[in-house]
Amino acid sequence: MSGMRILVLGVGNAFSSRYYSSCFALEAEGQWLLIDCPHPIRKIFREATQAAGLSLKINDLQATVLTHLHADHASGMEGLLFFYRYVLKTRPTLIAHADVAGKLWPGHLSASMECTIEDVGQPPLLHTPEEFYNWMPLGLEQPVQVGPFSIAARMTLHNIPTTALKIAAAGRTLGFSADTAFDPTLIDWLAGADFILHEASGGFLHTPYEKLLGLPKEIRSKMKIHHYPDRFDVEASKIEPVRQGRVYKI
Secondary structure, eight states: OOSEEEEEEEOBOTTOSSSOBSEEEEEETTEEEEEOOOSSHHHHHHHHHHHHTOOOOGGGEEEEEOOOOOHHHHTTHHHHHHHIIIIIOSOOEEEEOHHHHHHHIIIIIHHHHSEEOOSTTOOOEEOOGGGTOEEEEOOSSSOEEETTEEEEEEEOSSSSOOEEEEEEETTEEEEEOOSOOOOHHHHHHHTTSSEEEEEOOOSTTSOOHHHHHTSOHHHHTTEEEESBOTTOOTTTOSSOBOOTTOEEEO
């Protein structure tokens, strides 16, 4: 299949009780990337693939791209990495900016993964992040290439280090805002993409839907929104909200 397609795994913001947290699987040339990883990622993944009619498993992923470390985007990493290590017996590839990856282990994973007891009566074993994943640095100067995907990044306006993404493959480009306050310079950076997926959570250091409504028509025409709150009226929205379990062609 030419071009790219994106499977919507979750669409909600951090406080949603109706939706899974925003995360996505992106496909090109038969290879898949996971974009962000909330808990419970394997359940999220299974439900979305079944809803979309795809025979896709989490071990089919080429890599995981992590935009930032807020729990609604990264809380599934522990379960994902334990599953790869103890069930699949392999290490996945993690793509993240150094400011994100540098705190993933000491600030997020080490409390539950650094020290394990393998058998009753045995002393604990100490582990390092290299035992669980292969880190591929995501820089701001040059795109990273993984499989058919070329991944470019820039920082967003958020309250912890967060990267927006432009992912190109098979002659198409996805622009992904990640979490961000409304930022016209980021919109300009994303504008050249064929398909723009922008958050619309509103609130502190997030983008209000109303700000996106004020964008030029040529940008809004290729934009879809995600990371919306439970109260958001998806049926009345003038910018199409993506839905869980659906596949969109890019």
